Amino acid sequence: MEPKSTERIDQVVKETKDLLSKLEGTSVRRLCVEAGDFKIEIERAVAEGAAVAAAAPVAGAPAAAGPVARDTRHVMLAPLVGTFYRAPNAGAKPFVDVGERVQRGQPVGIIEAMKLMNEVVADATGVVVEILVENAQSVQFDQPLLVIDTAA
C-alpha cells in the first residue's frame, strides 16, 4: 500500500475516534469508514433489540426528540404476533399519535391474534416520537412498534 493512502487511513481513524468520543454515552451499532474521499458513517443503537436506525425525527415530532435526547428514546416492542391496529375500530381516533404524551399502562394499540383483540399498553411514560408500524400491519414478536421519549 502506498504511504499516502496509509496516512489517509490514519487521518480517517483519528477523525472517527474524535467523533466517537463526542458521542460518549450512546452505543454504536454500525460503523462504516471509507478512505477514498473520506466517508464516515456512525449508526447508534436506539435501544436493546430495536431494529431501527437512529432515523431523523418524524415530521411533527417535538424538538426534544432531537439528537441530544436520543438516549432517552425507549422503543416499545410487540408483545405478541398478530395484526397491529392503531385505533379501537375502523374510523375511530387512534389510541395515540406522534407528539402525544403517554403514561405507562395506557393503551397505545391493539394486536389481533386469532380474532382476539389484545390491548397493547405503553411500557414507559413519555412522549411518542415515532410510530414504526402502519395500521393493520402484521407484526412479529418483539418487533419495534413505537418510540417513546422518556425525558420529554
Next chain:
Amino acid sequence: MFNKVLIANRGEIAVRIWRACQELGIKTVAVYSKADAGSRVTQLADEAICIGPPPAGRSYLNVPALIGAAQMTGADALHPGYGFLSEEPDFAEICAENQITFIGPSPDVMSRVGDKTLAKKAMKASGVPLVPGTEDTVDSLDDADDIAKQLGYPIILKAVAGGGGRGISVVEKREDLARIYASTRATAQQLFKDGRVYMEKFIPLFRHTEVQILCDNYGRGIHLGERDCSVQRRRQKLIEEAPSIHFTEAQRQKMCDTAVAGALAAGYTSAGTVEFILAPDGNFYFMEINARIQVEHPVSEAITGVDLIKEQIKLAAGEPLQYTQKDIQLRGHAFECRINAEDPDRDFEPDKRGKIDSFISPGGPGTRVDSYVHSGWTVPPFYDSLVAKIIVWAEDRPSAIDRMLRALKETTLDGIHTTIPFHRRVFNHPVFREGDVFTDFVARHLTTPSG
C-alpha cells in the same frame, strides 16, 4: 401442491423439513423463539418470523402466534415436525379452521389413535395382537386366580382409572396374588375413587419394534419395514436401526401387514408409526400409534430410498400414494445415533455450558448427518438436547457398525458434553454387536462408564 409451508418446529427437524420443501419447490417460513434467533433454519427459509420468548409455552406451543405467522406470510400449509404440537388434534383443527393444511393425519384420526384405549380397540378389531389380558375388570380374587393361571405368571394388574405409571402392580408368582390384588384395589380406590383393575400378561423383557407406514387420503397404505429402537435410557431412544434382525421374512411381513391393516381400519392418513412390543418368544403385541414423523425416520429412508417427509407433504396435499407395497424393497442395514448435549458419565445430565466451540460433521460413503448446529452455536437450554443425528447405511449390519464407529471417530464436537462417547461404548459392546438387545440393555450393560 402447497405454495408455502410454515415449519412449526426448531432444531434439526426444522432443517430436515426445509430440505424436503426446497426439493419439492415449495417456499418456506421458519418460526423461531428469541432463544433460536439466527438458527440454521431461519437462515435457510425464505422468511423467518419471531413468535415469542424462549419458553416453548410462549413460542413453539403458542397457537395464536403460529397461526398469526402463517397468516402474515400467506403459508397454506404447516408442518409440525415432532414433539411440540405435532400430535394435538385441537391444533390441527384450528389450522383447518384458518385454511392452513396441517401436514399430518386429520384431527379425528389423531384423537382416535391418541387415546390408547380407543387405539387398542381399533387395532384389536382388525386383528392386531394385543398383550394377552382381560378386556373387562377382574372383580374377585377367584377370577383373578383363574385368569392369572391362564395367562401365566408374571402378570400385571392395572387400575382402570390409573395412568402415568400409577395404580400398576406386577405379580411374579401365585403366592403373592391375594396380597397384591387386595393392595392394588385398595390403592386404586384411594387414589382414583375406583378400585377396579384389569389384568395383563407382564412382559418384562422386550425389544421395542416399530413399523413405519404411509397412508394416503384414499384408503391406501404401505409400510416401509420396521425399526428396532431397544437401546433406550429411561424410555428415551438413543440408537435406532433398520431392519430388525429378529424377524424371519414371513414374520416381518406378518407384523408389517398387520400394522398397515390396523392403521387403515382406524382411518389413518399421512406418515405414522405403529409401535410393537417384541417378546423374547417372538410374539409381537401392539403398543401404540404415533401420529407424526419420528426422530428416527432416517433409518427407514436409508433402507428404502423413500424420502418420508416429502411423501408426507405430498400425501397432505391430497396426492395418492405413488408407491405400491411391491415398490418397497428393504436393502442393507442402517443405524442412527442421537447426539445429545448430555454427559453420559453424569447420568446423561444436560450440558450446561451450551456453546459449541467446534463442530466438524462426518461424511463419506453411506453417512448422513441431520443437524442444525455449527461452530460457535450455543445450544439453548429451553428445549430437548438433540444437536445432531448421525445415520449410516451399509450392505449388512456388521459393516454398518464399522461405519458408525468410523463416523463417530470422525466427528468433532467440542465445547459441550455429548453422547458420542456413549455411542462408541455401545457400538464396541459385544452384546450390541451380536444384536441381542432388549430395552434393558443400557441399564444392564452400560450403567458404569468404561473409564
